[in-house]
Amino acid sequence: MHSPVLTWVAIRLILVLVMVYQWNTLIVNFVLAYPQAPIEGNLYMKLPQGVTLGKGISRSTHALHLSKNIYGLKQVGQVWN
Numbered sequence: 004m005h006s007p008v009l010t011w012v013a014i015r016l017i018l019v020l021v022m023v024y025q026w027n028t029l030i031v032n033f034v035l036a037y038p039q040a041p042i043e044g045n046l047y048m049k050l051p052q053g054v055t056l057g058k059g060i061s062r063s064t065h066a067l068h069l070s071k072n073i074y075g076l077k078q079v080g081q082v083w084n
């Protein structure tokens with residue numbers, strides 16, 4: 004797999020074409036794109052330090068089941084793409 008990125012040559016070419024043909028440009032930003040990607044399989048995470056959920060729940064006996072991706076996972080960039 005690969006990430007959909009442009010080379011500097013391609014970016015410069017597009018900007019030159021924009022100037023020559025007087026095209027309008029638009030900037031798009033995907034806010035929180037990675038957490039919106041679906042999860043592949045079951046992902047679990049240890050309880051963060053300082054989190055207390057009630058009596059009998061401890062970091063050594065319980066874990067969190069993730070329903071969305073989080074930043075830092077190896078596959079999140081490929082899954083989002």
